Amino acid sequence: xxxxxxxxxxxxxxxxxxxPPLVMILGLGQDTAxxxxxxxxxxxxxxxxxxxxxxxxxxxxxxxxxxxxxxxQDTIGLMDHLGIDQAHICGTSMGGMIAQQVVLMAPERVxxxxxxxxxxxxxx
Numbered sequence: 001x002x003x004x005x006x007x008x009x010x011x012x013x014x015x016x017x018x019x020p021p022l023v024m025i026l027g028l029g030q031d032t033a034x035x036x037x038x039x040x041x042x043x044x045x046x047x048x049x050x051x052x053x054x055x056x057x058x059x060x061x062x063x064x065x066x067x068x069x070x071x072x073q074d075t076i077g078l079m080d081h082l083g084i085d086q087a088h089i090c091g092t093s094m095g096g097m098i099a100q101q102v103v104l105m106a107p108e109r110v111x112x113x114x115x116x117x118x119x120x121x122x123x124x
Contacts, residue, residue: 004077006077007073009059010059011059011077012059013051013078013082014050014051015049019045019046020047020087021047021049022089023049023084023087023088024038024048024051024090025098026094027092028093030057030093030095032050032058051075054070068098068100068101069101069105075098079109087109088110089103089110089112089114090116091116092117095118096116099115
């Protein structure tokens with residue numbers, strides 16, 4: 001069960017396929033199983049990185065307050081852990097809000113942004 005140590009958190013992640021990296025960020029309370037229908041098709045041509053946000057699934061629990069910015073830092077930290085300089089970023093629901101924060105914090109790391117079932121958030 002692969003986990004990345006990012007700050008004081010252990011973030012559970014999975015990698016599937018080969019090709020240009022696509023980091024997929026989930027919404028509130030979801031875990032990697034949410035992507036089970038997308039993984040087989042997309043992993044034929046992309047390197048998929050799916051992960052459980054802090055406080056979700058197999059990632060560690062956080063007792064402190066945190067924001068979508070904190071969760072964007074987790075995403076960037078996971079990219080660093082996996083040696084990914086740039087990736088396509090996909091976010092659904094709250095994951096879309098996190099993805100927007102990733103773009104604001106590290107635009108040079110994002111090849112494209114895919115938002116689904118989300119809203120404008122923060123400074124984005």
